Amino acid sequence: LLGAADVKACFRFPRNHPDLVGAYGFYSIDHFCLPTAMVFGSVISASCWEPFRQTIEQMTSIFYQRDDLVDKHKYYLDMLRWEDFTNDTTAIVPAVPCEINQGVLTEAGEDLPLRNFMYVDDALLAVPGVRRMKKLLAATIEAIFTVMGPPDTRLRQCPLALDKWQGMLISQQQVMLGININMRTLMVGVSSTYRQECYALIDSTWPTGRPTFRAGEAQVLVGKLARLAKGAPWVYHLLSHMYTSIAYALQENTKFLEETSAEFQALAERVRYRRFSRQDELTKEVHFALKNEAR
Numbered sequence: 001l002l003g004a005a006d007v008k009a010c011f012r013f014p015r016n017h018p019d020l021v022g023a024y025g026f027y028s029i030d031h032f033c034l035p036t037a038m039v040f041g042s043v044i045s046a047s048c049w050e051p052f053r054q055t056i057e058q059m060t061s062i063f064y065q066r067d068d069l070v071d072k073h074k075y076y077l078d079m080l081r082w083e084d085f086t087n088d089t090t091a092i093v094p095a096v097p098c099e100i101n102q103g104v105l106t107e108a109g110e111d112l113p114l115r116n117f118m119y120v121d122d123a124l125l126a127v128p129g130v131r132r133m134k135k136l137l138a139a140t141i142e143a144i145f146t147v148m149g150p151p152d153t154r155l156r157q158c159p160l161a162l163d164k165w166q167g168m169l170i171s172q173q174q175v176m177l178g179i180n181i182n183m184r185t186l187m188v189g190v191s192s193t194y195r196q197e198c199y200a201l202i203d204s205t206w207p208t209g210r211p212t213f214r215a216g217e218a219q220v221l222v223g224k225l226a227r228l229a230k231g232a233p234w235v236y237h238l239l240s241h242m243y244t245s246i247a248y249a250l251q252e253n254t255k256f257l258e259e260t261s262a263e264f265q266a267l268a269e270r271v272r273y274r275r276f277s278r279q280d281e282l283t284k285e286v287h288f289a290l291k292n293e294a295r
Helices: 018-024 045-063 130-148 192-205 215-228 235-260 262-294
Strands: 002-006 026-028 031-033 117-119 122-126 173-176 179-182 187-189
Touching (some): 045 117, 045 130, 122 130, 192 215, 235 262
Antiparallel strands (some): 026 031, 117 122
């Protein structure tokens, strides 16, 4: 069976040191925002989250050995749906043990301490049998609540992403990280529906010989192909050329606008003026605060 659990807004947990808050500040309309925690999209957010991820992953194997957690987290487990595959006649392809995965039982026939596998904030679970899956799900919930804090929705969001959890189907086939995984046939790939969407996008938006393109159109195409590449690795060779072409086009387009567009020139000057004037205001505020502190 396959299942998953997602940590809600995981990048908000690693906090910024007060001395570095200004370095991560950004403008939003007319306000200068000072994030007290990591933000989605920062180049260091994932690495700052890494200690939390590893802790949750390792603690799951410890909590898996506790039988009381299934009853403790029954409220959350009852939110899930379970596939009825008793009438499925598809032949089961047996998995072969390897150096990493030796199975789920010891030589004595007892359960091994299983764990989830986390990709950033997504805990991915694969385990045979309903009983083991419930134990692993409960252990994952307990690990998330232990590291992130118990749920108290009066003050903050539940660390278990309930919008993805409620109604999730525990099944032998799941779409995980954009890839369709079938544990009965041991097949991994991109669904035919998604491939048809890629064909339709190329036929409707990218006819042969098209000399120009819009940035939004290129963004959609690259996003589609990037996911497609997870099931067909050779597509990555196409993406490298596309990224280079898009970067060159944007660079040339900026030069063209700087030389020909009065509107673009006025906008660039406005942004430049507001940035420097705001910096002067912030400098004055910092000096004023330091003077007060010295007094």
